[in-house]
Amino acid sequence: MTQIATAGPCLPHQLLRAAGCHAGPLAFDHDRTPTRAEAFMESKFMPWAPLVLDHWLAGDYDHLDAVLFSRADDTSQRLFYYLSELRRTGRAGGPEPLIFDVAKIPRPTSAARTETKLRELAERLNVTAAALNDALTPAETSIPANDPVCLVTGTPAPDDRLNDAIRNAGFAPVAETLAQQWSEDAPCEPADDPFAALATALHALDSGPRAFADPAARMARRIAETQAQAVVVWRIEEDEAQTWQLPAERRALELSGVPHLVLTRRDWFGRDGAADEITALLKGLAR
Known part of the structure; x- marks a missing residue:
């Protein structure tokens, strides 16, 4: 079974679950010294990036088929390009780096692009509208805390x-x-067109450094x-x-x-x- 992990905000988790391939967020050791990554990466990344790259170069993610990065986060996007080039030149193996091109600018063309990219990913993963609808759930209601x-x-x-x-x-x-x-x-709740509904929700999500909120x-x-x-x-x-x-x-x-x-x-x-x-x-x- 295909396994796809995630590395970034504003990603279509419901689509991955509908495809039966969601492997959860990419795990890494916070206390690791990223000696392998230091040969390829400058210091201006968020601190998680060299840790992920070091695990990747060590073969720790070889059990995965792909990792889905996000255009909504600069470090996630840049690491996608680093890994794509390292794999292209034979200096890295591991899973296939993918990127979800979620657009965050608050205008109709950005929302439309997000929907297009969502449909492309759904087609790649063979996810039908019915399967996606089954995976959509409304927002959870938070439980009041007992402590301040x-x-x-x-x-x-x-x-x-x-x-x-x-x-x-x-x-x-x-x-x-x-x-x-x-x-x-x-x-996002089930809808007549779940791809359009989820794309709208992803475009509006105010998570990540590129959100316009x-x-x-x-x-x-x-x-x-x-x-x-x-x-x-x-x-x-x-x-x-x-x-x-x-x-x-x-x-x-x-x-x-x-x-x-x-x-x-x-x-x-x-x-x-x-x-x-x-x-x-x-x-x-x-x-």
Whole structure:
């Protein structure tokens, strides 16, 4: 059976499930030293990319048939091209790199292109409209937390290490890890034309660095939705694309009146004491 893993946001997970080939988000070891990748990759990638490339060059993904990357994320897109060239020149093997050309510009031509690319992928995977409809599900309703909520925005974390610090301080984290971002479904219910419906949902999904949503407005909305009693904006050194949003986010935080902590230019692996700073904020609020 064909197995396709995912590596990026805004991907058509329902289509992969309808095809019976969804292998989940691409796994990698956060503590790995990417010595193989260093020969091919410069430093301006997000930190997960050299780890994935190192696993790939070591043959750790050879059990997969393909990996689906995303045009909605610069690092995902660039890594797709790196791997395609390395495989073309015989310097890498492994699964076939694929890219889903999801367009995020808020205009009809972008939505139409996304639909075209979705239909092309469906044809490649032999997914019918009926099969896709069976895989479509509406948005899940979140369950209210028993503990006070701490909302974390910014860069998706590599794992639960920040969430664990929040839980240990007596708060419920509302945050997104990288694997969760790479697994997020675009909310979409069954429709007469499920390909058009899913393409519209993917085009509108405000996940990923190339989304045209207003991050400050999205954060204010999430504060209201979650009734957050604390907010942490955590953004890593390499996440340069979102840095210019920070002034508007600061204004939104001040207007919300919610206690908050802004951590920028941080270490993705959490080796700079970010968890301790978050703990200090939350324990101070709990007194």
